[in-house]
Amino acid sequence: MEKQDLLYEGKSKKVYATNDPARLIVAYKDEKGAVNNHISNAVMRMLEREGVPTHLVRQMSERETVVRRVRMIPLEIIVRNVVAGKLSTLIGQPEGTRLRSPVLEYRYKAALLGNPMINRFHVFALELCTPEMLDEIDRLAFRINKILKQQLLRAGIRLIDCKLEFGCLPDGSIVLADEISPDTSRLWDAETGRKLGKDRFRRDLSNTIDAYQEILDRLERIHCS
Known part of the structure; x- marks a missing residue:
């Protein structure tokens, strides 16, 4: 290549x-x-x-x-399982509060605007994707969240929230794109609550690379066992 x-x-x-x-x-x-x-x-x-x-x-x-190569859909899909970050301020709940069900947010991928939160009506008015495409994105996002919660918990990690991005292949099918990593996810140790994901650099905590390497080591252990 x-x-x-x-x-x-x-x-x-x-x-x-x-x-x-x-x-x-x-x-x-x-x-x-x-x-x-x-x-x-x-x-x-x-x-x-x-x-x-x-x-x-x-x-x-x-x-x-x-x-x-895909045509990226200009949406960031945030899936939240626990109150943290901006959601705490938005709904007035303390960080760490478990949500009764996952919350899905859309953010318009426009850096100059600060990637603002929008709803389905904005998505369609801006012609970012069709209703059928968004339904499929929603389905995939909830499916991904369910799988990741289960698999990460096996590694002793709680999935607090994550950012997902999707793209279209030439045949119109939608696939997960960009990356899923500690840079795009809040990940906490399941026993201690120690922050392992993007909170490390967002809150200027130390040993970011060591924390990320710990995540990788834990993932490798569960898939080699």
């Missing part, structure tokens, strides 16, 4: 075209990104075994992964 033009650059990774028009290469920039690369790919393989379609093709190296 030959890396070609740079198509996108974010804070943590770059995306390149390749000599195959149906494939892209995602390249993570630093040591933390390398751990995220391993974790995201492990999680996507786990989800695929449970029937969830993803864009993953194969991992090339510590920091690079080949993915299917």
